Amino acid sequence: MMKKLVAFVLFLFPIALMAQKGDYILKGKLKPDGLINKAYFTCSQFNIRSAADVTDGMFEFKGTIEEPAEAFILVQYKGTMKSERIPFYLEPGKTEFIQTDNPAEPIVVKGAKVNADYQKLMTSLNPVLDQKTKLDAQFKALTTEQQQDKGIMADFDKKEDVMAKERQAICLAFIKANPDSFLSLYALNKYTGYIPEYEIAAPLFEKLSARVKATPSGKAYAAQMESLKSTAVGKQAPDFMQPDLEGKPVKLSDYRGKYVLVDFWASWCGPCRAENKNVARSYSVYHPKGLEILGVSLDVAQFKQYWLKAIEEDKLPWKQVSDLKADNAAAKLFGIQAIPQNVLVDPKGKIVAKNLKGQDLHDKLAEILK
Structure with a gap:
């Protein structure tokens, strides 16, 4: 747990569970004792953040969605820091949040099939x-x-x-x-x-x-x-081109004839920054033996300065590229949904390993770069 590097989710599949658009209504049926006075509704997939007063134990949210998605209701108890978070699936139709007379029981969600x-x-x-x-x-x-x-x-x-x-x-x-x-x-x-x-x-x-x-x-x-x-191990790595720090185009195929580690990361990704230390150690040992690294950042143009700062802070001497778009084309090409990830490509352009981290990276490089 603590020795394992957890991947930082980049862009999850929006678990979009129905094709049709539909109206939803969320109804709170809580105890009318006035202890809960506020309800907050959040659905990240649709950027919904809304609040409603709880009156006589009742609250209501309405809207239209393209498809169901994960969401939650947070109810706040009056005059205290106490709150209760209720996860559910937002879907077309009516979903009710019912509080029983037993204070030890959580608020119950009553919805349709998806929920x-x-x-x-x-x-x-x-x-x-x-x-x-x-x-x-x-x-x-x-x-x-x-x-x-x-x-x-x-x-x-x-x-x-x-x-x-x-x-x-x-x-x-x-x-x-x-x-x-x-x-x-x-x-x-x-x-x-x-x-x-x-x-x-x-x-x-x-x-x-x-x-x-x-x-x-x-x-x-x-x-x-x-x-x-x-892009499985044994397949030919698909070529891509992205600009480096000076805006000059760099292709993966430019590294043909050498072993190259394509390293997907971002300045805002904590696990990536932690793994950068390990990658840097590998580079110092194996670059003299023929290893190249091509860093592909999933930062965006609006925050380019943080990417540049991270390169300097983490002391990354190898080539860095990025299209600085939220949906990075190179990451998409390799089916990457979370970072850090990497792909090791041999001199002929064939993928020989994927997602080597920690000691596994050192062991693989020692095996091929003797």
């Missing part, structure tokens, strides 16, 4: 997610000395691995049992993670119903699978 499937999946996942939250809290409580103890860290890693396998098993069971559920796309993303392996993800995706695969999210996932298939 019912979401609640079913989360009911299975929540016990494991709660365990993970407790484990994270235990880690944060460790002293610096304890965090450097290999035995303690190995125990944490072992526990996290067990939880990860439990989460994967739950998601896999849901996917197999519900091939016609839109939520199976959500479960598939949870199962494979943000850096999916084609050999694992593609067969599961193919078993989903034609109706699910025809949704916008289904089409997006299919496109990613095609990109991953065409």
Whole structure:
């Protein structure tokens, strides 16, 4: 857990679960005791952030969406810092938020089919997610000395691995049992993670119903699978061209005849910045033996100065390029949805390894650059 580098999500598939546009209405049916006085509604996919007063236990939000998406309601208790966050799926139709007379019970969400499937999946996942939250809290409580103890860290890693396998098993069971559920796309993303392996993800995706695969999210996932298939280890790396820091065009094919590590990162990505130290160490050892690195930044033009500052701060001496667009063309070509990621290309332009991090990067470079 603590030894593993977690990928920073760049642009998630918007789990877009229905093709048709529709009106939604969210209704709060809380206890009319005045303890909850404010409700906040957020849906990141559609940039919705709205607030409503709670009167006699009632609140309401209305609108129109293109397709269902993850969202949440946050209710605030009057005169306190106490609040309750209620995740749900925003979908066309009516969704109700009902508070029972039992103060120990959470607010219940009552919606249509997509939301019912979401609640079913989360009911299975929540016990494991709660365990993970407790484990994270235990880690944060460790002293610096304890965090450097290999035995303690190995125990944490072992526990996290067990939880990860439990989460994967739950998601896999849901996917197999519900091939016609839109939520199976959500479960598939949870199962494979943000850096999916084609050999694992593609067969599961193919078993989903034609109706699910025809949704916008289904089409997006299919496109990613095609990109991953065409850039698998053993395939010829697709060429691309992006400008360097001076605006001069640089092609991947310019490095033909040398081993080149194509490194996808961004200045705003914490895990990328942490891994930069490891990549820099590799470069210092293996550049004299023939290694080149081509950094591809997923920063955007508006914040170019942070990209330049990060290059200087992290002391990255190799070539850096970027089209400075939110949907970086090179990243899209390689099916990249999260960073850091990298692709190792041999002198003939063939992909020989992907996503080498930490000691794995050093070991692979030592193997090929003797």
